[in-house]
Amino acid sequence: VVLVDEAEGADLTKPPKEALEELKPSPLDFVVVAYGEPGKDYEALKEALKREPRYVGLLGSRRKVKELLAKLRVEAGLDEGALKYRLYAPVGLNIGADDPAEVAISILAEIVSLRRGVEAPHLSVVGQGP
Structure with missing residues (x-):
């Protein structure tokens, strides 16, 4: 699901770079x-x-997240210190989500908690070392 302010921005056929340039x-x-x-x-x-x-939230397993973070450090020159307060990976709050609907709820709950400035049990491993 892509949520944007304008319906024409929700085009899932575009490559990530092009879609983000437009959004x-x-x-x-x-x-x-x-x-x-x-x-x-x-x-x-x-x-x-x-x-x-x-x-920025990334949906995926802890293994996938660690692999992508390592690749970002090497290829894109991004360090974990710079990402620590913006990247949430794996995305979502730790509510024991088990199916896609519950995962979606945990992601939206994480976004709401950050918007409201409320401490919550994040799943993110960013900033926790290698």
């Missing part, structure tokens, strides 16, 4: 990367982080 996320925006293909996830994550939205 132009600002420091007030929240971006969730959930392609499900490591190559597309990497490209979307790299492009989203370049644009500096307030929040």
Whole structure:
């Protein structure tokens, strides 16, 4: 699901770079990367982080997250210190979500908690070492 202010921005056929160039996320925006293909996830994550939205979430296993973070450090020159307060990966709050609907709720709950400034049990491993 792509949530944008204007319906014409929700085109899932565009490559990540092109889609993010058109959407132009600002420091007030929240971006969730959930392609499900490591190559597309990497490209979307790299492009989203370049644009500096307030929040970038990545859907995926802890193993996938660690692999993509390592690749970002090497290929894109991004360090974990710079990502620590913007990148949430794996995305979502730790509510024991088990199916797609519950995962979606945990992601939206994480975004709401950050918007409201409320402490919550994040799943993210960013900033926790290698």
